[in-house]
Amino acid sequence: MTFGPPQVLLFDGETALDDEESTTYFQLRGICKRTAAPRQHIRICDRKIAVMRDALRKLSAQLDEEGLQVPFSRMCSEITYSLNALTMVNGSSPFTAVLGRMPAILPADGAIMHDGVPDNISRHTHRLREVAVQAIAEGTAKERMRRALRTQTQPSGAQLEYKIGDRVDYWRTPLSRTFGKMEISWKESVFCGVRHVQHPDGSVTMDQMKFLAACKPIMLPATVGSSEKLLSEEARRHFLSLLMTIAYALLTRPDVAVFVSALQRESHQAKIIHVKRLNVLLRWLQSNPKGITYPVMKYPTVLLQISDSSYKARATDGLSVRGLVSVRVSLDDMIAGKAETPCHVLDYVSKAQRHVTRSTFSSELFAATDAVDSGLLQSIVLHELQHGVVTPSEAKGLIEGTTPCAVGLALAVDAKSVSAAVVAPNVKVPAEPSLLLHVMWLRSLLTRGRLKAMFWTDTRSMVADGLTKGAVSRDLLHAIMCGLLEMPQPYEQQVLRLDFGFGDLMTSQEDVAMLACIGYIVPEYFRFPGLCAPSQNLAFTDIPNGLKGAAAVPLAGWLQIITFVGIIEVTNLQNVQTDVLGDYGYGAFGLPFGKKIEDAEKKAKSLNAEINNGRLAMMAIIGMFFQDGLTGSAW
Structure with missing residues (x-):
């Protein structure tokens, strides 16, 4: 998460922000200012202003009805506070982005909000905040409903008179218009740039070799000049186009996910050095063609979430990166300490932490909880493949562990401090007390049996290490891409003793x-x-x-x-x-x-x-x- 001033400011041509003084102000603070195209509006800003205007009218009317006299400036500040606290953009509210935490929605008892001096308004602080929060909640909910009603959707099956057993294809036809028709031959098919090949032993391989071979690197003049020079708007569009193309190749190339993720974080202020790195990455992909193989497995008993984190992966702003590899494996093989076992790769993640991390322990713990949270959803999907669609109440039972799930869940980390804290006989409050909640959540999942097992592994056996660091070997990632989970150092199961002896x-x-x-x-x-x-x-x-x-x-x-x-x-x-x-x-x-x-x-x-x-x-x-x-x- 980034703190401080914004990195990019997008506005629709207001003269107050387009003069020389404003430009100098933004440049001194490292803010990239961009102007929208003529007659193009910043939709998110327009919607926010509309919600604020509507909420302000509701607040004023409610206060008049209750006989409360509040200055207009105070009403504006309450509406702004509520909107910034309740509005979420990409998983974060404005307060979270600036302060690193969510503020208290309602003020504390006896709170004085007029420079510490009691006044007539302060007596109504709680009621004023309650009405403002209610107005913002109603306004944002109505706006979401309006957007949903304006969104074009497919007609229901009942309107199209579909019957149970009918074959329905909603997606292939529209996708074919963009990516071309599906090419099908004996035990091989190509669709949306992804090739599927079934081998004689029953295994299936996915690759995008042909798709990547058709990609062209960015040529001159975008790569000429100082490495720290910012790209022109046209060169930046070419950079984003190639970057998104390579990002699509991550469907079958998890070994380069950390590099693509790093370049995406720099895309808002792309420089010539980033173009050169992107070209190098493309050439490496083309010269090292690979795919993901799914071997025939007899007994995949658990969904293993292999989690890792890199604290302060970027020293300039303290960015923390988390990596995750989700594989189906045999739990018995892992407990037995085998050096390798067949696996199926289901998911992999290389992205920045969305939490505020102040230590290696918090970074690794947040990565582990996010991995388990994702694994709970994946295990329900796999459960539905075997037993059909579940109801919301059944899904709740599957998540909490009160209903048996057909797919077990396991977690592997390389942070001994995290695994020791979760299975410790006597639970201790971490140096950051707020982390105790996350430790107890993992502990409760182990207690209820929803988390079948928790493993600690040496960093040399950590597969997800290649998703958080660029300067490490890719051998373990390449092994799981071939359908084999290699464990040079055995995974050690962490046993939870509830009675601590x-x-x-x-x-x-x-x-x-x-x-x-x-x-x-x-x-x-x-x-x-x-x-x-x-x-x-x-x-x-x-x-x-x-x-x-x-x-x-x-x-x-x-x-x-x-x-x-x-x-x-x-x-x-x-x-x-x-x-x-x-x-x-x-x-x-x-x-x-x-x-x-x-x-x-x-x-x-x-x-x-x-x-x-x-x-x-x-x-x-x-x-x-x-x-x-x-x-x-x-x-």
Whole structure:
């Protein structure tokens, strides 16, 4: 996100902005001023002015109706504030672009808005802001509806009398007028410049080699002169045309996405050096033809989101870039630590961060949350391919994890600090407290099982590294383009322990306390017959109950007790606790072959009852110990 003055100012010929003084002002601040063509209006500005004018009338009428006297300048400032706070352009409001955050929509209690001096208007601050926000919200909503009604759309299937099963082709005919007709031959087709080839082994390759071969670099005079010289308007149009053409080639060339993204960020003030770089990129693409191959896969079990970020990728303005590669892979192969596994590339992203990043941790965390957010949507699309269209309520359940999704979701990052923060036994507040919300969101997805697994990988195995940095090897990207996810260093699965070890300890102590209580109570009513130690002619009835019995048991008896308890402890520790506290996968009475409770609600209720009984037993056994030590009897 860019802070400070705008980089480009587009206006429709106002004389106040077209004089020598204004031009000098803009040049000193690095603002590129552009004038719209004659009789061409800046639509977005016109719509904004219309919304402000309508909202101002509504605000004035409402205040008159309520008997509130407010100066016109104050009403204008409230309308402007509300419009700048609520209007979104390319995902950011004017306040977010300037301040890096969203302001409070309503003022705080007791807010004084007249240079800190109480006045009659300040008493109505909240009501004034409420009416202004309402007027802007209504105005922007109506404007969107008007634009939607003016947009030409295709008639509905019912109007065209389509029936279920009819083949409908809305897009191929209009696209063919621009890109040419589809060329189809045996196991090969070309449409919109993209060639699809099916190989004998069943795999399919997509490429745009012919499309790129037809592209021509920008020639003289656009490439003559100082490298830092700005392009003329005509040369800039040629630059944008070729840049957008190469950007279309990213459908099959993710290996150059970071270079195209960097040139797009410079397109508003393109220089001769950028034209030269674009020509070099085009020649490299033409001399290194490649495509994306989709091999035949038997068991793609998860959608893996491989996320990376480059903090301060551009030192001049602190720009952070995020990269993402979405692939279908086998989760078992990744957990097994295989060096490579087949994959299908579904998506890839190389773009600037839309968040304010103040550290490497925040940059990597924001990239990870954006990757998971995108993966949730993609997994629903893949789920619909298998099970049909879902309703909004079903989609909500799929996102939240309350409804099982046919496609699992996994995340891989190379920032150890991010993965450690998400799966940490004891969650700590980051140096930037606002980031805790993002950490807890990823943690909740892991807890509910919506995020099947989270992996940490060494930077040398990070595929998305080539989407955030230009000076790194493209070998891993080229491998996934060939349908193979290479992992020179194995991906390490990050396991989330919900009880951070304390739950295991508490559960074990509760079980011991319940057994100890039974050990105190049962000997009062029942003793085994016969001798406990035949060599010492010691009977079971001769061993006193309680603390005194510890001294009466022979050494051989203690060795047997310790061995038995050790076997139970070692065996119990081999089972990892599930998401439910106290559930180690055993059946009734803690026996591996015991009958298990299948109903999740009933199981949770039984485990909670066992935990409560264990805590009661801990208090009871402590009371027995104290009374036995003081009086010689636990009763």
